[in-house]
Amino acid sequence: MCGIVGTIGTGATTQILLKGLNRLEYRGYDSAGIYVNDQDGQDYLVKTVGKIAALEAAVGPQVQGRIGIAHTRWATHGQPSVANAHPQFSGSKRFYLVHNGVISNFTALKEQYLADQAFASQTDTEVIVQMIAHFVEAEAMTTLAAFQKTLSLLAGSYALLLVDREDPEVLYVAKNKSPLLIGLAAGYNVVTSDALATYDLTTDYLELRDGEMALVRASDVTILDQQGDTQGREPIEIKVEADAIGKGTYPTFMLKEIDEQPAVMRRISQHYLPVDQPIAIDPALIQHVAQADRLYFVAAGTSYHASLVGKRLFERYAQIPAEAGVASEFGYHWPLLSAKPFFIFLSQSGETADSRQVLVEAKRRGLPTLVITNVANSTLAREADYHLLLHAGPEIAVASTKAYTAQIAVEAVLAKAVGERRQLGAAQSFDLAGQLALAANAMDEITDNHQAWDQLAAEYLGSATDAFYLGRGIDYDVSLEAALKLKEISYVHTEGFAAGELKHGTIALIEPGVPVITFITEQATADHTRGNVQEVKARGGNVLVIASEACQQAGDQIVIPTLTDELMPLVTVVCGQLLAYYATLQRGLNVDQPRNLAKSVTVE
Structure with a gap:
């Protein structure tokens, strides 16, 4: 997710904007910009591609004022460029706007209202600011009225900050499905998409609700429906630690971490897949993996489920045979190893005792090892020959969410790098950066409507004591993870099964009302899975189908965007996470700290 910072009423505007952008840098971005107005007729717009350091270098000492907006952008509409960076502005350069979110009907609005307007960018954001200018300049509306009318026409998600250079005494603010906070500081006010950006300026924030707008002045704030x-x-009090280990305005860590997954995808892409540069992984690691004749994934719990996906990624894109093992079993039941094995360990914490036991034995045998973890200085990261970071940010909720999707994304990066090293066409043509961008946008769509998932959880899981997840191929892999999420926090007995195995015994457990959640995203097996769905329905099962756009049929309750098969779990798992979350909330249970579980399992 992009980052937004704005302020009005202080002479330290530029410093606040740049410091705020730096604090939001972890979100991932490809360009940045600021607009500053001194409220006496002088204003400045500075935009750059790349790191915030480039923006800071471009901001001269004269760029000062008492009102300003700033933004870090991750490209959705239009490639990374200065023209596409925010703030966007109207043709008259009277209005300046920053925007988080995606406007789904921007093309229709552009054709209806701005057919004769020249555009400087490819963004949906420019359509918003040009529409505001159109209503002011062509229809003689006030800025407030034009802002309100434009908002009424937008479909999609947005967090907006607007400055009218002819009236720089007010900052126009609005939100829908994208976070935005108004901070009340000493003699001035700030606006931000994340309190981390302004935590040293205030702890008092006004939270806008979806569909609301606000007029923010130096001394007061007016919120309008x-x-x-x-x-x-x-105001609500938000205290944010410098390391960002806090819930912010979220009621739970788990919901916050579910919603952070789009940003994690973008951050991983930014870190490992720099534009027009080689994949940012140690060439020695790539070469070592490329020389292996078999890969052994070792992990536990959610990380084991990510390993199942990793096996498929490496076999397709690196064409190296792979197998995944449960760490607690592998440690005492070693298989007959191949001639040139390579061990890959997945662990969110990097402290998992079962995995470390295998790592120690692997090193004793002189076998090469890699750890993919979220914690740079963890035990596993220190002790393995190589380590790759997930860059997922702190994960506090016991039930892992963003670490799972981050693990899959990093596995995909390494698989592509190894495949390219081996000069394999499948890897060379694999547009991983594009796929991760699509995954992030799809995650945004899924997490935008929490209320819908709350309702689905009530309808399908409300009084359930047992539940099943079904799928074939990659959908079976994610069924295991979705089932784990539901069982570990809601305490509903849940199992994930290969759909084709249902009639080989498990169908005996299907009785009227039992929820059966089915993933159908693999075109090769979709028809077979549909047949299993009919078998379940014939026995009274309460079936919820989650299908990809490529596999959808009439009657499917949830349809999600299509990615390449091996990356579909990045999207389907979010559906399972949200169903588990709301089923747990509805039961009045502790979502973040389920009974009998710990975040880091440090004993075998």
């Missing part, structure tokens, strides 16, 4: 009526709002 969609009808333009003023809304009362008490």
Whole structure:
């Protein structure tokens, strides 16, 4: 997710904007920009591609003012470029706007209202600011009225900050499905998409609700609903530590971490897949893996499920045979190894005792090892020959969410790098950066509507004591993870099964009302899985189908965007995470700290 910072009423505007952008840098971005106005007729717009350091270098000492907006952008509409970076501006250069989110009907709006307007960028954001200018300049509306009318026409998600250079005494703010906070500071105010950006300026924030807008001045804030009526709002206190280990405005860590997954995908892509450069992985590691004749994935729990996906990624794109083993079993039941084995360990914490036991034995045998983990200085990371970071940020909830999707993404990066090293066409043509961008956008779509998932959880899992997840191929792999999420936090007895195995015994457990959640994203087996769905329905099972766009049929309750088969778990698992989350919440249970479980399993 992109980052937004804005402020009004202080002479330290530029410093606040740049510091805020630096604190949001972890989100991943490809360009950045600021607009500053001194409220006396002088203003400045500075935009750059690349790191915030480039923006800081381009901001001269004269770029000062008392109102300003700033943004870090991850490209969705249009490639990374100065023209596509935010802030975007109107043709008259009267209005300046930053935007988080995606406007789904921007093309239709552009054709209807701006057919004769020249555009400087490829972004959906420019359509918003040009529409505001159109309503002010062509229809003689006030800025407020034009802002309100434009908002009423937008479909999609947005967090917006707008400055009118002819009235720089007010910052226009609005949100829908994208986070935005208004911070109340001493004699001035700030606006941000994440309190981490401004945690040293205030702990008092006003939280906008979806569909609301606000007029932010130096000394006051007015919040308006969609009808333009003023809304009362008490500030909430948000204390953010410098290391960002906090829930912010989220009620739980788990929900926050589910929602962070799009940003994690973008961050991984930014770190490991720099534009027009080689994959950013140690060439020695790539070469070592490329020389292996078999890969052995070792992990536990959620990480083991990510290993199952990793096996498929490496066999397809690196064409190296692979197998995945449960760490607690592998440690005492070693298989007959190949001639040139390579061991890959997955662990969110990097402290998993079962995995470390295998690592120690592998090193004793002189076998090469890699750890993929979220914690740079963890035990496993220190002791393995190589390590790759997930760059997922702190994961606090016991039930792992963003670490799973991060593990798959990093596995994909390494698989592609190894395949390219081996000069394999499948790897060379694999547009992984594009796929991760699509995955991030799909995750955004899924997490945008929490209420819908709350309702689905109530309908399918509300009173359930047992549940099943079904799928074939890669859908079977993610069924195991989705089932684990539900059982570990809601305490509903849940199992993930290969759909084709259902009639070989498990169908005996299907009785009227039993929830059976089925993933159908693999075109090669979709028809077979549909047949299993009919078998379940014939026995009274309460079936929820989650299908990809490529496999959808009439009656499917959930349809999600299509990615390459091996990366579909990045999207399907989010559905399982949200169903588990709301099923647990509805039971009044502790989502973040389920009974009998710990975040890091440090004993065998």
